[in-house]
Amino acid sequence: MLPFERVTILGTGLIGSSLARAIRNRMPTVRLTGYDRDAAVAARADELGLFDDMADSAGASVCDADLVVFAVPVRAIGAAAEEIAADLPRDAVVSDVGSVKASVLKAMAAAIEGPDRIVPAHPVAGTERSGPDAGFAELFENRWCILTPGAEADARNVERVSEFWRRLGSEVELMEAGHHDMVLAITSHLPHLIAYTIVGTASDIEDVTSSEVIKYSAGGFRDFTRIAASDPTMWRDVFLENKEAVLSTLQRFTEDLTQLQRAIRWDDGDFLFDRFRETRDTRRRVIDAGQDTAAPDFGRDRR
Amino acid sequence: MLPFERVTILGTGLIGSSLARAIRNRMPTVRLTGYDRDAAVAARADELGLFDDMADSAGASVCDADLVVFAVPVRAIGAAAEEIAADLPRDAVVSDVGSVKASVLKAMAAAIEGPDRIVPAHPVAGTERSGPDAGFAELFENRWCILTPGAEADARNVERVSEFWRRLGSEVELMEAGHHDMVLAITSHLPHLIAYTIVGTASDIEDVTSSEVIKYSAGGFRDFTRIAASDPTMWRDVFLENKEAVLSTLQRFTEDLTQLQRAIRWDDGDFLFDRFRETRDTRRRVIDAGQDTAAPDFGRDRR
Numbered sequence A, B: 001m002l003p004f005e006r007v008t009i010l011g012t013g014l015i016g017s018s019l020a021r022a023i024r025n026r027m028p029t030v031r032l033t034g035y036d037r038d039a040a041v042a043a044r045a046d047e048l049g050l051f052d053d054m055a056d057s058a059g060a061s062v063c064d065a066d067l068v069v070f071a072v073p074v075r076a077i078g079a080a081a082e083e084i085a086a087d088l089p090r091d092a093v094v095s096d097v098g099s100v101k102a103s104v105l106k107a108m109a110a111a112i113e114g115p116d117r118i119v120p121a122h123p124v125a126g127t128e129r130s131g132p133d134a135g136f137a138e139l140f141e142n143r144w145c146i147l148t149p150g151a152e153a154d155a156r157n158v159e160r161v162s163e164f165w166r167r168l169g170s171e172v173e174l175m176e177a178g179h180h181d182m183v184l185a186i187t188s189h190l191p192h193l194i195a196y197t198i199v200g201t202a203s204d205i206e207d208v209t210s211s212e213v214i215k216y217s218a219g220g221f222r223d224f225t226r227i228a229a230s231d232p233t234m235w236r237d238v239f240l241e242n243k244e245a246v247l248s249t250l251q252r253f254t255e256d257l258t259q260l261q262r263a264i265r266w267d268d269g270d271f272l273f274d275r276f277r278e279t280r281d282t283r284r285r286v287i288d289a290g291q292d293t294a295a296p297d298f299g300r301d302r303r
């Protein structure tokens, strides 16, 4: 039996459209309804045939749903929840895919009656693209999906949402929302902040032209440009909604960077060597855990 | 006519072995001699059949060469140059592949007679691996190779080394050594320092277990682990030999990071949005310049 039969996705960008495609492939009998407040995005999702119906309003999109998923930037989830609250069927389960969880859980709970049916989710999978054309069905396969239900969530609803993600190929993990935000601050939010910073810094160095930066980017910089090409709205929202965890992680990073800086200044080669050797082990573990491939990616357009 | 006919490579690790493979493919009549001070590495290079001869000593490796290339960590180049100085044929050209150029040029010039024949080179291509098994023939194709000859270098020797790299598939650029070090500080050295730092920080956060860091690394962190898996000896040497440029670039980075940190703390979403939007453009230019592929790499094991 399918965990849900009539799924509505609000926001049909990268994640919303990938979700629609994945549901189509894995649970073809599910009736899919989509809505996007950006008319051009909605039209494109329609053209791509991602949904059975594209609704004209948020309210209309949910009135028949048994699962509603918000796939909009995290700061927009509260408003989107308010928009649908009046039209939401009494027994529909409500979820999302936002990259921050504590504030989003709070925003959904404030707008929607029935805390037993709110089951926030975060698929830890994505790309640096946005919009409906960027999505693809396999995005969630072999990736983790973290659920962060509050204390009042009904265990049956949590199990249904878990089963939903497992059917899409993900491994599901339950976590307290605040802990999720701390974990993601270090594994995702800080890396993005650092990448945005370094790409900005490189554009502002007066002795080096920007065309030199581009030309010689294969030495490491290009990897940061990929991460820093991620959606500005999404990331602005992530940093503002996960402010405390991001700032405290950043503080630790700065301390560690200062220590390496000192070691360089004072020629402490042994300290540098030891630190650099430890990080190799982390890489091996990422590969062993199936979270990356071992192919040497620096030579990525190896022909 | 080939630019060189008898090439000796000292250091048969990632870059030295890639160079040997590339020469074999592109200039098959060149006689190749290798030497590595690490007996296990030398034996492995021999087993792989990368060279016509593996020499037993540095001096013996160069006595018949018309080109000698140091492919050892940058702090080892001075000592390696001293080791071969006495046996070097009078007309042999001397080059290297080191990631830092001003100090290496100085070290080679101090050890070797005849500044007209010293033509330092840096192929801006690499991977996070090391050792002779990690090398591959295509590493230098469509990559830049920067030559940083001093004022006394003979133009004919510079042209021969240029032609050598063009034959291996690289595009060649001439640059003043100090300027090279400034450009690479931002495009390669700072990114590596930052990646090493963040991977270290992640291992030390007390509220997040290291297995959580590994599990959820697909959100951005895994890219940093790849860069931070690079060879510790090589990178220790790079930071110590390019100290000034690295520290001044790092200072700029820290200022920019502090500004973003302030914007997060004070909820300045517009500032964040504007900064994040600018960096997208840099990504587009990296792709247009052929320095990376446009495939959305976050979803890299898309099946």
Ligand SMILES: NC(=O)c1ccc[n+]([C@@H]2O[C@H](COP(=O)([O-])OP(=O)(O)OC[C@H]3O[C@@H](n4cnc5c(N)ncnc54)[C@H](OP(=O)(O)O)[C@@H]3O)[C@@H](O)[C@H]2O)c1
Pocket: A010, A011, A012, A013, A014, A015, A016, A035, A036, A037, A038, A041, A058, A071, A072, A073, A074, A076, A079, A080, A097, A098, A099, A100, A122, A123, A124, A125, A126, A127, A128, A129, A130, A131, A132, A231, A234, A238
């Ligand atoms: N990208 C990733 O790698 C990734 C990974 C995991 C989770 N996530 C999370 O997934 C969510 C969506 O991200 P995305 O990358 O898919 O973004 P996206 O491609 O930019 O798509 C978001 C879409 O939602 C629309 N929208 C905004 N507010 C809305 C509302 N109130 N009602 C209906 N539609 C609305 C946007 O329209 P406008 O243009 O008008 O705003 C846009 O078309 C975010 O919460 C993000 O944190 C992203």
Ligand SMILES: NC(=O)c1ccc[n+]([C@@H]2O[C@H](COP(=O)([O-])OP(=O)(O)OC[C@H]3O[C@@H](n4cnc5c(N)ncnc54)[C@H](OP(=O)(O)O)[C@@H]3O)[C@@H](O)[C@H]2O)c1
Pocket: B010, B011, B012, B013, B014, B015, B016, B035, B036, B037, B038, B041, B058, B071, B072, B073, B074, B076, B079, B080, B097, B098, B099, B100, B122, B123, B124, B125, B126, B127, B128, B129, B130, B131, B132, B231, B234, B238
């Ligand atoms: N890796 C990259 O991405 C990259 C890219 C561009 C340029 N480079 C530059 O290329 C050079 C080599 O790097 P790599 O990645 O190929 O390093 P690697 O794989 O670690 O190989 C270096 C080899 O040189 C040997 N060696 C050290 N000192 C020597 C000496 N005096 N005489 C002979 N052999 C000696 C080492 O042996 P021991 O183990 O005994 O030290 C090791 O086997 C470095 O200068 C680096 O900056 C690297």
